[in-house]
Structures are given as structure tokens and as C-alpha cells.
Amino acid sequence: MGRSVTVRVPAKVNLGLGVVAARPDGYHELVTVFHAVGLYDEVVVEQLPAGSGVTVRVTGEGAAEVPLGEDNIAARAAILAAAKAGASPDLTIRIIKSIPVAGGMAGGSADAAAVLMACATLWSGLDRGELPSMAALLGSDVPFLLRGGTMLATGRGENLTPVLARGEFHWVVALSESQLSTAAVYAEWDRLCSEGAVAPSSADADADLLQALRAGDPAALGRALRNDLQSAAVSLLPALERTLEAGHELGALGGIVSGSGPTCVFLARDREHALDIAVGLTTTGLVRSVKHVVGPVPGATVVGD
Ligand code: C5P
Numbered sequence: 001m002g003r004s005v006t007v008r009v010p011a012k013v014n015l016g017l018g019v020v021a022a023r024p025d026g027y028h029e030l031v032t033v034f035h036a037v038g039l040y041d042e043v044v045v046e047q048l049p050a051g052s053g054v055t056v057r058v059t060g061e062g063a064a065e066v067p068l069g070e071d072n073i074a075a076r077a078a079i080l081a082a083a084k085a086g087a088s089p090d091l092t093i094r095i096i097k098s099i100p101v102a103g104g105m106a107g108g109s110a111d112a113a114a115v116l117m118a119c120a121t122l123w124s125g126l127d128r129g130e131l132p133s134m135a136a137l138l139g140s141d142v143p144f145l146l147r148g149g150t151m152l153a154t155g156r157g158e159n160l161t162p163v164l165a166r167g168e169f170h171w172v173v174a175l176s177e178s179q180l181s182t183a184a185v186y187a188e189w190d191r192l193c194s195e196g197a198v199a200p201s202s203a204d205a206d207a208d209l210l211q212a213l214r215a216g217d218p219a220a221l222g223r224a225l226r227n228d229l230q231s232a233a234v235s236l237l238p239a240l241e242r243t244l245e246a247g248h249e250l251g252a253l254g255g256i257v258s259g260s261g262p263t264c265v266f267l268a269r270d271r272e273h274a275l276d277i278a279v280g281l282t283t284t285g286l287v288r289s290v291k292h293v294v295g296p297v298p299g300a301t302v303v304g305d
Pocket of ligand 1: 030
């Protein structure tokens with residue numbers, strides 16, 4: 001057995017997601033507040049003898065849906081890290097998933113962030129300070145998953161500024177039976193925008209949202225939750241509307257589609273309230289499973305070396 005490093009990495013939700021403009025490079029300019037929540041993938045990266053190549057093995061939540069091979073984002077992270085470190089990419093990457101696949105919680109991006117962190121621990125030729133720029137090459141959400149916490153993001157999502165957030169917030173995460181491709185949801189937003197059904201947001205961060213976070217006020221945060229991609233996700237998967245209504249009827253302080261969906265997240269007053277909402281949502285039969293998580297939490301963290 002070679003040396004192995006274990007990294008724990010959280011999921012993200014977007015507390016506010018404003019789509020500012022479609023860009024010529026196929027991406028969209030965003031103004032968003034990322035919030036890392038305590039739903040974790042664990043990623044174990046083991047060094048193999050020279051010439052072994054990169055192997056990815058996935059177990060847990062949605063494992064069968066994760067593409068293996070070199071187009072897997074975790075494998076791409078390892079190959080990029082090896083090139084930067086001057087090391088050979090001979091690794092086994094074992095991913096134990098809890099973050100839903102294609103669920104709008106950046107599960108694939110989280111795994112890529114974890115691999116970068118593991119490689120910077122394995123290889124002295126790779127400095128942790130180099131990871132954010134490499135992360136941005138891999139995907140728009142990857143830089144945030146390295147850092148975690150609560151951050152304002154602009155650009156594609158890669159330009160990060162910490163946001164002052166007091167206390168912790170209790171979330172109920174409702175996992176869907178379905179999956180949505182992020183690219184398809186952005187394309188649907190483009191279509192709705194061309195029809196005039198949705199309009200781009202201003203490039204300014206939402207002052208009510210930032211104030212609610214500064215004050216640590218769950219009721220104000222619940223009112224301030226916004227996601228410009230929600231209409232596009234609901235347009236592709238109309239059943240999400242019923243899930244959102246159910247959370248509202250169960251007394252959630254606020255509820256939105258997470259990122260490009262289809263996972264929905266609901267904000268609770270406290271732990272007990274979250275458990276009540278979780279039980280209520282489970283009994284509706286509208287969702288595949290329900291989890292109670294707390295945020296903010298740190299980003300990718302080495303937990304074993
Ligand atoms: O960056 P990432 O590979 O995660 O993005 C997946 C897809 O989501 C992109 O190919 C693009 O279609 C869409 N996207 C976008 N604007 C962003 C982030 C993602 O249009 N800011």
C-alpha cells in the first residue's frame with residue numbers, strides 16, 4: 001500500500017444566485033452567495049507505483065451515476081495536480097459520496113477540490129497557494145469548495161470574497177428522485193430570458209441577504225433566499241414546485257432550489273424545527289430522502305494522512 005490521504009469536503013448551497021448575463025464563452029456572469037453545509041463526501045487518494053495511472057472508485061449516494069475514467073472531474077483534478085507538481089499521476093481515488101450527484105450541490109466539484117487538497121498533501125512540489133487557480137480551471141464551483149464558509153462570488157463563481165456571517169443555520173436538504181444537468185438548466189434560463197419570462201439580475205450583491213447573514217437572523221435570511229435558476233429548474237422539472245410548497249406549508253423560514261437543482265433546501269429556526277420539517281417532508285412522499293445539515297462549515301479538509 002502506498003501513502004494515502006483522506007479529505008472530507010462539504011456540499012454547497014447558493015443562498016442568493018443572481019444570473020447577471022450570458023457570456024460569449026458559454027458561461028454566465030453571476031453574483032452569488034455560496035454557503036458550505038455539513039453534507040460531506042470523503043475522498044481517499046492513494047499513491048500507486050509508477051505507471052499505474054489514475055483509477056476512480058465511487059461508493060455511496062448515487063455512485064452508479066458518476067462517470068469513471070479520465071473525464072471524471074476528480075481524475076482531471078489529479079492529472080492537473082500531477083502536471084503542476086512534476087509528479088506522475090499514479091493514484092487510486094476512492095470517493096464515498098453523500099452529496100447528491102447532479103443535484104445542484106456541487107458534488108463533483110467538491111470531489112475535485114478534495115483531490116487537489118490531497119495531492120498538495122502528497123506532493124511537496126505542489127503548494128496550497130496554487131490550488132485556487134487550478135480549481136477554477138476544473139469548474140466554477142471548485143474554488144469555493146476549497147475554502148468553504150459563506151462567500152460572495154462573482155464571475156463564473158470563481159472570484160470569492162468572504163461574507164460576515166454570524167452563528168449557524170439549520171437546513172433541511174430534500175434530495176430529488178431526478179437529476180438535472182447544470183448546462184441544461186442554464187440553457188433553459190437563456191430560453192426563458194429570450195421569451196421575456198425571466199430577466200437578468202443586477203450585478204450588485206443583495207443587501208438584505210448580506211444583512212441577514214451579518215445579523216445571524218434566520219427569519220430574515222429565510223425571506224432573503226433567492227435563486228434566479230429556480231424558474232429554469234422548475235420549468236424542466238415541474239414537480240419541484242410541489243416540494244417547495246410542501247416545505248413552505250411545513251413552516252420553513254424559506255425554501256429554494258439549490259443551485260441548478262433539483263435538490264431543494266429549506267431553512268429552519270433551529271435543530272428541532274429542522275427535524276419537524278424533515279419528518280413532514282418525508283411523509284409527503286415527494287422526495288427521495290431528506291437530511292438535516294448545518295452551515296457554514298469549512299471547505300476541503302485533510303482528515304487522515
Ligand atoms: O463550471 P462548470 O463545469 O461546473 O459548469 C458546468 C456548466 O454549467 C457549464 O458548461 C455552463 O454550461 C454552465 N455554467 C454557466 N455559468 C456559470 C457556471 C456554469 O453557464 N457561471
